[in-house]
Amino acid sequence: MSEQSAPPADRVDKDLLRIAFILVLGTFMASLDATIVSVGLDRLTEEFDASVAEIQWVSTAYLLAIVAAVPASGWLADRFGGRRTWLVAVGVFLLGSVLCASAWSVTSLIVFRVVQGLGGGLLPATGQALLARVAGPGRTGRVISVVAVVPLLSPVFGPLAGGSVLAVAPWPWLFLINLPIGGAAALLARRYVPVVAPAARRTAFDLRGALLLSPGLAVLVYGLTEVAHSRPLPATIGVAAGLVMLAAFTVHGLRTRGTPLVDPRLFTRPPFGAAALALVVLGASVFGTMFLLPLYFQSGRGMSAWEAGLLLAPQGLGAAAGSVLVNRTISKVAPRSLVVSGIVLILLGTAPFTWLGHGVPDAVIAAALVVRGFGMSMVGAPVMNIVYSRIEPEHLPRAAGALNLLNTVGGSLGTAALAVILQNRLAAHGTDVSSAFGATFWWVLGFCLFAAVAATRLPRTQPRKA
Known part of the structure; x- marks a missing residue:
């Protein structure tokens, strides 16, 4: 199958669904790995006789590597082609997984997690751009509605998968579990995913921009994580240096002739600016909540990782149900209507968590998570469809990279900010842990309200069709 043979009709055929399934395996693998490993941090602490400060870098290094890799995804796809870049990213991720499984110290594990994160950071953006290119504007919305649900499911099922792995196998299998998934995805992609030619006009790699943007983002996220760990000097240096580097990149990006x-x-072109703002703020809310809730279930209610994952599962069910609705309506309903409705549902599903200090029953938490999951599935796919359906095919890789970068950064910044807020609330509430978490969730509601305001600037009309 070649790119030219992809039918321009609105109907999503089995060939396109098969391509979407193959590409989504890569995103699922990279997203799931982050949460699977987080469940095993206690086991890794014992295995390597490491301190909490050392072992948290197993997660932080992976996150920073993802943030550093995403900006380069657009140029790589333009230069070498979407499928080739995606296959190489799978290979790098699997290599990193094998190296992590063979780590002999906490230092080696952290280094190998960087390798893994570099591959994992390229997979979502490259896969989305490749899928949008193959589908064409008329079918992008429906296939993206399938792909967009993956990041919503992985934080839910990650703790369950990680708990299950550790119950029956030693810690290296937290990483080796990626091999059959990635191997199958690579083999299927070579057979069924079409080759998309590199960009006709070759552009030089923006080395100066890369030296400012990727390290700037990584240093900023590092600084915020240091704020959460109450280390003021590295936090101040990290945040200040990161902001200066990002400001310098913005000036460079506006002035460069390349x-x-x-x-x-x-970000000044509608609807990209409004879509980007909505994704950043919503990412802060969604990923921040997935940081707060497992922590509350385990520290506030004394649940195990498995029990916490089980209570989070309803959000995945809601997201799956919502994706079915979005798939059927995304080409019929105005994008703004879907996104604003989704944010309203997220608000309704988040509101009960502000009352955690009053003893919210598990049944209410489960119902709220179903509503949240349903709402989240109504936001990501329409926002990406708005952008992907209105942008020229040759610009898709860079647009996909920018959107994924914003979503990742929004999630990282939101999680770091909520960690600081939670720490302050815990100090203020003392032994009343539930009330501290409830007070923190008011900030999550604030993030959602800000995202709703940004979403009102999205277009009312449906995306153009092929």
Whole structure:
């Protein structure tokens, strides 16, 4: 199958669904790995006789590597082609997984997690751009509605998968579990995913931009994580240095005569600017909540990782149900209507968590998570469809990279900010842990309200069709 043979009709055929399934395996593998490993941090602490401060870098290094890799995804896909870049990213991720499984110290594990994160950071953006290119504007919305649910499911099922692995196998299998998934995805992609030619106009790699943007984002996220760990000096240096580097990149991106790694002008073009703002703020809310809830279930209610994952599962069920609705309505309903409705549902599903200090029953938490999951599935796919359906095919890789970068950064910044807020609330509430978590969730509601305001600037009309 070649790119030219993809039918322009609105109907999503079995060949396109098969391509979507193959590409989504890569995103699922990379997303799931982060939460699977987080469940095993206690086991890794014992295995390597490491301190909490040392072992948290197993997660932080992976996150920073993802943040550093995403900006380069657009240039790589333009230069080498979407499928080739995606296959190489799978290979790097699997290599990192094998190296992590063979780590002999906490230092070696952290280094190998960086390798794994570099591959994992390229997979979502490259896969989405490749899928949108193959599908064409008329079918992008429906296939993206399938792909967009994956990041919503992985934080839910990750603790369950990690708990199950550790119950029957030693810790290296937290990483080796990726091999059959990634191997199958690579083999299927070579057979069924079409080759998308590199960009006709070759552009030089924006080295100066890369030296400013990727390290700037990584240093900023590092600084915020240090704030959460109450280390003021590295936190101040990290945040200040990160902001200066990002400001310098913005100036460089506006002045350069070449093609910047991420074009700052993209954010001034409707509907990209509004879509980007909505994704950043919503990412902060969604990923921040998935940081708070497992922590509350385990520290506030004394649940095990398995029990916490089980109570989070209803959110995945809601997201799956919502994706079915979005798949059927995304080409018929105005994008703004879907996104605003989804944010309203997220608000309704988040509201009960502000009352955690009053003893919210498990049944209410489960119902709220179903509503949240349903709402989240109504936001990501329409926002991506708005952008992907209105942008020229040759610009898809860079647009996909920018959107995924914003979502990742929004989630990282939101999680770090909520960690600081939670720490302050815990100090204020003393032994009343539930009330501290409830007070923190008011900030999550604030993030959602801000996202709703941004969403009102999205277009009312449906995306153009092929």
